[in-house]
Amino acid sequence: MALALTYSTSNTLVRMRLAAFRHALRDQFRRSWIVTGGLVGLALAGGTIWVAAAGKDDVLVVVLGVWMLGWVIGPLFAGGGDETLKPEYFTMLPLSPRTLSTGLVVAALAGVAPVISLIALVSLVVASGGVVAGLVAVPALLLQLFCFVLASRLAVAVYGVLLQVRAGAVIAALVNAFILAFTAQGWALIAAFVSTDVQGTIARAARIAPSGWGFDAVQAAGRGDWLQVVGLLLALVVLAVVMLFAWSALLVRRTTAARAGGKPRRLLTAKTPQGAAAAKEIRSWSRDLLYGHKAVFSIAYGLFFCLMPLAIGMRSMLPWAGPAAVVMAGSMCANLYGADGTAYWTTLMTPGSSRADVRARQRGFLLVFGPATLLITLLLTSWSGVTSAWPLVMSVLPALLGGAAGLVVACSVYAAVPTTDAHKRSGNPLNSGENEGETMGVVYVMFVLVATTCAPALIVALYLGWWGVPLGVLSGVLAWWYFGRVAARRLDRRGPELLTLLRHGRSPAEQAKKTAGFDALPKWRRALAGICLGFGAIPLFPQAVVPAIIKLTGSHSTKSWFLALYQDGPWQWVVIVLMAAVGLSMYAYGGLTYYYAKKRAPGVQIAAAAG
Known part of the structure; x- marks a missing residue:
């Protein structure tokens, strides 16, 4: 009976999730971001499969660790991840926490990101090198994907709990700031690690992490070590169950915790x-x-x-x-x-x-x-x-x-x-x-x-x-x-x-009026405007602002990935100015495209004619 209810709930939530996704595709802005993100994800998944085909096992296991890390920290920069189906919507239904959490996790698999991650995890099959190991790779990659999604949900839930406590909010802010700064300045840490020859240590750590258990199981199957295969697959199952139970407990806290009112510690005494x-x-x-x-x-x-x-x-x-x-x-x-x-x-x-x-x-x-x-x-x-x-x-x-x-x-x-x-x-x-x-x-x-x-x-x-x-x-x-x-x-x-x-x-009419002019533009121009706004920061800040600061402060010993610093003499400033011009031009093109599209919207033109 419980399994039937869980299946029915999961099936309903999946259909709701797909219906919401179809509705999101009607919005031109959201559709452009979904398509852009999907193409970038497919490129990264293809790169992961290429690494597996090249036989670079240490690199592959590190890349799989990066995929899992992306699932954990990605939602922290995207407003808590995709919560189309919020747990609060279902608090009045007679569903146990386990049934609801299982249904929500299954529904979360019905999206673009899980499909792309599944394609990337096909690298386990590519790296298997044999029929038997390839058969083991199938349950391994499915369990690995399930753990990715659960880790993402659990990370968001823990982060949300931290934000409800003052000390936790500070800790969460520090972690968030470090991760975002690492995306821009992580090259320095990576360069330091490479210079100290710790690649092997990173690879061993990636194998120990849960993201490497599926890959280790596939390699163990290739060696015929079936005890290790069973142990690693069971470890993935146990990890998934533990994360599911932990997330269920946090969902109960989230949907039933009382918001107690606080007594003002000091009344306002201002006289003006x-x-x-x-x-x-x-x-x-x-x-x-x-x-x-x-x-x-x-x-x-x-x-x-x-x-x-x-x-x-x-x-x-x-x-x-x-x-x-x-x-x-x-x-x-x-x-x-x-x-x-x-x-x-x-x-x-x-x-x-x-x-x-x-x-x-x-x-x-x-x-x-x-x-x-x-x-x-x-x-x-x-x-x-x-x-x-x-x-x-x-x-x-x-x-x-x-x-x-x-x-x-x-x-x-x-x-x-x-x-x-x-x-x-x-x-x-x-x-x-x-x-x-x-x-x-x-x-x-x-x-x-x-x-x-x-x-x-x-x-x-x-x-x-x-x-x-x-x-x-x-x-x-x-x-x-x-x-x-x-x-x-x-x-x-x-x-x-x-x-x-x-x-x-904004009402639906206002939303339609807001995007009418933009929707009337050719698809290539809409896509180009989105790319310019999304990636204009790359030439402007890392390739123009940061090298300019390095030159102004007199530090010329570091070149890293700054293109301008590899030039000679006055050509460094030429490259800096050109990169700044490229970045500003990308922002200007994207911004002006949106601005003039809004001016061309039917509602705006009618109002102008009436005036």
Whole structure:
């Protein structure tokens, strides 16, 4: 009876998952990302199979470990992974936790990522080298795939639990920041590992990890060691069962844990609207765990990003940890009003509160990130011993702080993205609603905008040294004042529309109007715009910004994968400028394509004609 119920539940959830996937394919934006991700995944899966066919066993087992690591950490950067079927939807059904968790895991297998991983795991069959070992590879790869999916779900569940506790939110932010910084600066750690000849150690560790058990079982079958084959396959089964039980327990906690109300530790005692708004904003940063998570993540990212090159003795990046943290903070906080959700009505219903609220948010941002990034900059610049970096970083930092504090509120008002209200968050705090793709798009755009606010101060500092500092302070103050003024005026004029957007989201008609112009473009142009926006950061930052920093700070001993540093003399700057131009052009093309497509939308044209 229990097996029949589990089968019926799994079958129903799979059909629901496929129906939701078909619905997602109707959205041009989501379809383009799914197709792009699928093609990239197929290329990586093909590379995995090629490694197996080439007989590079040590490399193959490491690659399989990377696949499992991707399943574990990937959802942490994608808003908690694909939770089309949230456990909260099924709390009123008479299903046991084991039945529900099993059904959700089976439903999770009905997607693009599991299919691509299954293709990559076919490398076990390719590497078997015989009929008998190939037969053993079939159950091994299926068990391995099941463990991949379970490990992903369990990691998200554990991460969600951490985010609900203050200390856990800090730990989660540190882990998240390290992983993201590793994707950009991991080359330094890899270079350090290669130079110390630890490839064999990495391969042995990958065999010991669960991702290598299936491969070891296939090799044991080729040797005729059937005791080891049975033991490894049973180990995969036991691991899957343990992870399933652990995830089931966390699902019970997620769907039944009571949200107890807390007693205010100290009442607001402000006597002016500005003081009350500022106190409210500061308490949001200190008490809302997601706010705190963003703050710790941004600062930790700046530190990890600039500390990782120390693995190869490169200190020229150390002075830039503070500015990097500010840029990341501005990107992460680009949707403050969207994060507030319907709580914005308290501001809207208070006459004349827009300016005080906007300035309070700017003040809170500066108080949270200003002292921390200044201290980091002073300490690490002193430690680096790169004296030429002092006027540069001291000019850039105030410009970035002011620019970020201004752009954060302006972007939050003009490009607010509806998210789940704080009191309606699910047991997975990583998932903030159905607009994760739009939120990430705003983050990427803000990353570039915040970084460009320091351009005038940096140019002056390069040619006139310490004269860049007063210009950086002046430009930061002007950006803080101007963008804050623009945001406050926008709230005064369009506050009710903003509240409607945050409360109800965009209607289907508005969504169709928003994408009508883009859908009318040729497919090749839509795909090219998506590629430009997705990969424009590669030539702009790793191949232009980072080599420029290395040259400006006088560190020429490290070349790594920076193309410009392999050139001679003035050609280095030529390559840096060309790479920056390529990156900016890619962003410009993608952004202008979306902008003009929106202008061509039927609703916009009708409104213009009526005006």
